[in-house]
Amino acid sequence: MIISRRDALVVGAVGLLPLLANIIGAGQTWAAQEIDTKGILHDPDAPESGNPKGNLTIVSFFDYNCPFCKRAEPDLEKVVKEDGKIRLVYKDWPILTEASVYGAQIALGAKYQGKYLIAHNALMSVPGSKNDKATMTKAVQAAGVDMERLEADIHANADAISGLLHRTHAQAESMGLMGTPVYLIGQFKVAAALDAAKFREVVAQARQRQAGR
């Protein structure tokens, strides 16, 4: 591949971080020309948390039957919280199992009663890679989501939900993502589960790069 000056910079930055060198996707920035950067960062339907005015955005692509996503989730939440200036975007990308689609639909449906994060956290805290729909329903219900309203909301907003899932899928494909989790941290694409220390490191690197531009 021909390496542009911009890419060379990234490769250099990553070179300083031998620890991370193998997890930051080949030193590539994810925001290439053909990619709908705005849609990825600012889809009006995609749930968000953290600081909406933060100076760094993390976009998380995950699946509710993805064990690595579940392992990294508490650390990610922790770093976002302690940092205070990170905006976190949730991209439900159900690709691993059939039940994952259902999980994404009930989580996104809970948004209409203001409980996306509650449902999301409930689903992320069920361990394992082969949870079925019943297990997911139970987890969401136990977390306090109004199930009758959820069902009605999902039916009423079926198009919006499936539209969002389609967009997320298209965005993931346009970046060539191969599986979950993937975290877009500033300019970096990290296709791996990180722990808190590594999240912090990449966040710091991403800020440095933003400042350097």
Place this chain on the structure above:
Amino acid sequence: MPSRLLPAALFVVLFSILPGLIAPAQVAAAETSRPPFTLSAGRGGDGNLLLTWNIGDGNYLYRDKIKVVASSVDIPVSTPPGDIKDDVNFGSVEVYHRTLQATIEGSALKGADEASVTFQGCSERGICFPPMTRIVDLATLQVRTEGNAAKATAVEPAFAAWKPSLPSEPVASQSSGFPEFSGLPAGWGMLIISFLGFGLLLAFTPCVLPMVPILAGILARSREPLSAIRGFALSTTYAVAMASAYAVLGVVAAWSGQNLQIALQTPYALGFMATVYVVLALSSFGLFELRMPAFATAGALNAPRGTIGAFAGAATLGFTSALIVGPCVTPPLAAALLYVGQTGDIARGATALFALGLGMGLPLILAGTFGSSILPRSGAWLLATRQLFGVLFLGVAALLIGRIVPPAISLAIWAALLIGAGVFLGAFDPLRHRAGAVVRLRKTGGILAAIYGVALLVGAAAGANDPLRPLAFASSGSIDHRGLPVRTINSPAALDEAMRDARSQGRIVMIDYSAEWCTACKTFERDVLASPDIQRKLDGITVVRADVTATNKDTTDLMRRYDVVGPPTLVFVSPRNGEEIRSARSVGDTSVADFGRKIDLAIR
């Protein structure tokens, strides 16, 4: 990211040409972009099917996610025990590292042609991949990717709106060997090398194949004794002329925005070229000697008579055959022409095209140089060879005429040619009792040609139009294309109307740019468009065929509207905003699998 795709594609090209010259590091880089599992199939001694997975380092497959389906039935698979992985986030799962061999009893697969194998795994660095499905052809044991993985996860009716189509392959599929690109490589060296490479890839397609007999004919007509050097010189002349013709295409595109190849598909140009080939053929049969006019040779008094003529002839035929005989719209050609049209950068566009043409001609030069020694030097054999090429020249003429006359007449012309060839081969001459094998083979060939000719003649009389299936009308009369209605239009106004109709129904429009003279379009219609898979996928899509056979303002406008260089090009238009879904465009020759992926992109 066009400028980055191209070098990647270049590697694909180089791999196919120069295996072993690329450093292993680049191979590794390419591998990170696809899932680290490869499946191969084999047969055990007892008729069992053996499935073997190679699992990349640091990755694993789940035991309980391996699933095999044949003829819509789950097939029992025996797998060895795996490693137990116990983790608070995973629960307890059984996984395989590095390699796995699973066995399926031969009896379980009786009567099935294919087995679909689904599997799923993760990488230890912390990423899980969606289920992957591969199809194993049970006859050949070839493993291929499934066209559309969506059906693996049929969502139950509860909230079934979304059907994920799983990314089982990288987005930019390069299986055709060509990238989807719209720019040109930045450096001159890269530009030339990559287009030479693309040309080489095209060298064995129908774009170049018709030129082989033409070149061979030129060599056989040579009056000098044909040495390897002379063969090299003549074929190089031919190839360079061909490459120059491509460069001229670039220049003309910059001036007029038109693809000259297509502008030349007129009855006059085709008729003229057909005449040239008929004349060449007759001369090959020895009816008269062709001599270049005096002014062409006057400048080279020292050169032996005929030499200049032969080279001028080779150059003329090379130039014209690139323009008229083999009009082939291919992705690299389209990219270069569009680039020229949009930037007006004649130098780069013409250079790219020259390199493309030269790449296409390289194998011809090799064949001309080394094949020369095979051609007979004198005597009866030389005569026979010349006559053979005479027939081939007539074939080229028939090919050209076939583009401007109705299919039935074209069939009749071929019939005449074949029957004529049969007669000259001695199909109807009595065989002497003591005749040798050669004579008998000759007569066999003659009879075969004559019979095929008669079949074509019958087919023509019955209104058939496919020279390979002239008698198809006899079998239940189902020559018509199955399935979808296709609306044929040939003006922008008609296209607008068709688009309005489709848009009011919220349907995607597929515009199929096609022309009578476009062989690749016919192949596409017969082999790709008519396939049941494609027909199913096109169910919700309105198919409009833009017939650009004629070259006039209407057809030029039709092509210009979507920056189409020529047929075959398939353009998908979204009903939402009336704009093209660019990722789904298909240019040039394609396959059911590739085109299926394009449709998936369009309907996503």
